[in-house]
Amino acid sequence: MRSFSLGVHGDIAAVAGKFAGWVSKKSGLGAGGMIGGRVARSLDKNILRKAAKDKTVVLVTGTNGKSTTTRMVSAALSSLGDVATNERGDNMTDGVLTALLRKPQAEFAVLEVDELYLRSVSEQVTPDVFVLLNLSRDQLDRMGETASVEKHIRETLSKYPQAQVVANCDDPLIVSAAWDCRNVTWVAAGLSWFDDSTTFPRGGQSVVRENGSWYVPGTDYRRPDPQWYLDGDALCKAEKGSGKGVGVPTVLRRDLRLQVPGRANRGNAAQAVSAALLLGVDFDTAVSAVEGVESVAGRYSVVSVDGREVRLLLAKNPAGWQEALTMIDSDAKSVVIAVNGQIADGTDLSWLWDVDFEGLRTKSAKIVACGERGADLAVRLDYAGIDSDLVGTPQVAVANCERGRVDLIANYTAFRDFKRQLEAGSGRKKEK
Numbered sequence: 001m002r003s004f005s006l007g008v009h010g011d012i013a014a015v016a017g018k019f020a021g022w023v024s025k026k027s028g029l030g031a032g033g034m035i036g037g038r039v040a041r042s043l044d045k046n047i048l049r050k051a052a053k054d055k056t057v058v059l060v061t062g063t064n065g066k067s068t069t070t071r072m073v074s075a076a077l078s079s080l081g082d083v084a085t086n087e088r089g090d091n092m093t094d095g096v097l098t099a100l101l102r103k104p105q106a107e108f109a110v111l112e113v114d115e116l117y118l119r120s121v122s123e124q125v126t127p128d129v130f131v132l133l134n135l136s137r138d139q140l141d142r143m144g145e146t147a148s149v150e151k152h153i154r155e156t157l158s159k160y161p162q163a164q165v166v167a168n169c170d171d172p173l174i175v176s177a178a179w180d181c182r183n184v185t186w187v188a189a190g191l192s193w194f195d196d197s198t199t200f201p202r203g204g205q206s207v208v209r210e211n212g213s214w215y216v217p218g219t220d221y222r223r224p225d226p227q228w229y230l231d232g233d234a235l236c237k238a239e240k241g242s243g244k245g246v247g248v249p250t251v252l253r254r255d256l257r258l259q260v261p262g263r264a265n266r267g268n269a270a271q272a273v274s275a276a277l278l279l280g281v282d283f284d285t286a287v288s289a290v291e292g293v294e295s296v297a298g299r300y301s302v303v304s305v306d307g308r309e310v311r312l313l314l315a316k317n318p319a320g321w322q323e324a325l326t327m328i329d330s331d332a333k334s335v336v337i338a339v340n341g342q343i344a345d346g347t348d349l350s351w352l353w354d355v356d357f358e359g360l361r362t363k364s365a366k367i368v369a370c371g372e373r374g375a376d377l378a379v380r381l382d383y384a385g386i387d388s389d390l391v392g393t394p395q396v397a398v399a400n401c402e403r404g405r406v407d408l409i410a411n412y413t414a415f416r417d418f419k420r421q422l423e424a425g426s427g428r429k430k431e432k
Contacts, residue, residue, distance in 0.1 A: 006050045006104065037094030040101065048093065051100035052125035055084070058110045058275060059122065061153065062133025062174070064320045065268045066091060066112035068260060069131060071296045072272035074110040076281050076289040081107035089297050092117050096125070108279075115149050119156040129164045130157060131275050133189070133268070135173040136196040136319040137351060146173055147201040153177040166275045168267070169224045172197045172207050172214060179221070185274050188229035189267030192326075193319035195354065228274050233257075235270050235287065254287050259294045261327045298419045305422075307403040310336075314415045316345070318354040324409050325359055334401035335363065337381075338371040338394040338410035338418070345412050349373055357384040365407075370397040371414045394418040 040047050058077075060070045067089045074085040084106040086099035091112045100109060113121050115135070132153065135146050154177040157165065167178040169186040173196070178184050191197075200207055200216045207214050215222035229236055237252040256269055269290040276286040295301040299314045311332075315324035328335055341347050357380060360367060367388040369378040378390045391397045394414060398406060410418060 006044075006047065034090050034092070034094045034098070036101070037090075037097035040097060041094065048097045048100070048121075048124040051097060051104060052109060055100075055109045055125075056107065056279060057125045057127045058108070058129040058131065058279070059118065059125070059127045060110070060112045060131040060133070061115050061118050062131075062168075063115070063136045063138045063317060064323070065133045065264060067299070068265060068293070068296045069133060069268040069272050070110055070112040071293050072269055072290040073131065073275050074108075075293055076272060076276035076286040077108045077110060077279060079281055079285050079289065080279070083108045083110055085110045086112060087297065093121055096121055116152060118153055122156055122160065127160060127163050129166065129275055129278055130160075131271055132165065132167040132174045132178055133271065134168055134171045134191060134193075134319070135177075136193050136317060137354075138317040138346070146196045150174075150177050150201045154180075157181055164275075164278045166271050166278070168271065169226050170214075172200055172216075172221075172223075175224060176201045176221070184224075185228070185278065186224040186226045187267075187271045187274050188226035189270050190230065190263060192263065193322055195318070228270050230256075230266055230270055233266065235266075235273060252283060254284070256287065257291050259291065260296070260300045262323055263326070264323045298415070303422055305398055308398055308401055308406050309404065310398055310406045310408050312415065312419070313407060313409045314412070315409055316412050318351045321355045321409070325356070328360075328363065328365070328407050328409075329405055331405050332363075332365045332407040333404040334366040334368060334406045335360070336368045336370060336394055336397040336401065336406060336408040336410075337377060337388075338397070338408065338414035339369075339374060339377045340372040340411060340413040340417075341376075342372070342413045345414075349376055352376060352380045355380075357381055357386060360384070360386050366401065368397040368400065370394055371410070395421060 058073055060066050070085060071087060074083045077083050082103055082105065084100050084103035086095050089112065090098060091114045096111050096113065099111060135149055137146060150173045157177060161182055165178050165181045165184045167184055167186060168174045168189040170188055170191040198207055199205060200221055205216050205219065207216055213223045227238060229238060234253055234255050239251055256266055258265055258269055272290050273286045277283060298312055302309055302311045313324045313327055315321040341349050367386055368391060369381060369388045370391045370393055374390055378388055381388045391400060394408060394410060
């Protein structure tokens with residue numbers, strides 16, 4: 001095990017932070033992931049820099065998929081050594097620090113980072129690898145428009161020219177952010193939500209999509225040829241210079257047998273494997289590691305609640321909701337949709353009208369709307385031509401469902417609160 005010291009001042013700050021986190025968790029105020037880091041930083045303003053020193057650091061950012069991709073990269077890198085990671089999803093500066101303090105002697109740090117905190121975190125941890133997933137509207141009252149987020153990421157990357165970048169070539173906003181980087185591995189991770197990338201952020205010209213690719217007329221901006229792409233369930237490495245995707249010669253090919261559902265998670269896995277390979281993980285080892293990921297901070301897990309097998313899905317923005325709706329089990333007898341509107345969710349829920357809930361009309365399952373903003377959701381579902389029951393909380397909604405499979409899709413605080421109740425004893429986790 002490596003020797004490691006934060007110095008006398010840093011060690012005191014770390015102990016105080018860990019104690020604050022423990023108190024927060026024991027008192028039921030929170031999981032302790034944020035308050036611990038906040039207390040430690042208040043006592044030593046340089047502690048994050050100290051905690052990241054001599055670690056190989058991977059930063060994962062983007063609108064959707066951060067937690068899952070971070071978990072996958074961490075699983076792959078654990079074959080090489082100890083990994084510090086914010087597995088609970090605390091992705092602002094305080095949460096990043098807490099993760100590093102949990103494993104101060106780790107050789108690697110794999111950290112998901114909120115897009116708007118990428119610059120401030122990077123300045124203190126000096127990233128070796130950036131993983132850029134996708135960009136779309138998220139919490140408009142906090143994040144602003146996607147073009148401003150893209151610019152923030154682009155400017156951050158420009159300060160680390162030696163860093164490796166793993167970027168999704170199917171997202172024009174991500175391509176714009178990474179276009180000038182020296183060391184980019186392009187991955188065709190896919191994109192199912194196009195509404196936020198109709199124009200290119202560098203100049204504002206329209207993005208033209210055709211034949212599975214895209215380009216910006218009158219410019220050099222286009223979808224880069226990917227080194228890695230997905231062919232159905234298979235992850236493929238393209239032969240250099242051979243083209244843009246399916247049907248081109250491949251150097252490596254292996255089916256992905258993921259335990260987490262959805263097309264988006266296959267894209268997350270492709271980027272996670274690519275990042276792991278850059279740091280020396282063997283290809284088969286990396287693929288096996290991502291295949292072993294079953295759930296991420298409770299997402300995709302199945303819990304037993306009074307004879308109902310409830311699968312938990314998290315969705316936080318239009319693109320995420322669109323993807324989550326495709327994951328609904330055809331055998332589900334009921335679908336519970338829970339929406340809150342707290343600060344952590346974003347208080348502006350106008351995005352409900354952008355999600356294609358109309359697709360639920362093909363489902364035979366009973367639909368239940370709930371949460372603090374359940375009435376807003378019920379109105380949206382009514383306009384989509386979907387009959388739904390309206391109740392107060394996810395707990396009541398599940399209790400009103402028929403016994404059997406229930407899919408519960410919830411936004412951030414609704415998901416968090418339901419999970420906390422389960423952990424407090426109102427439900428029992430079922431092993432997969």
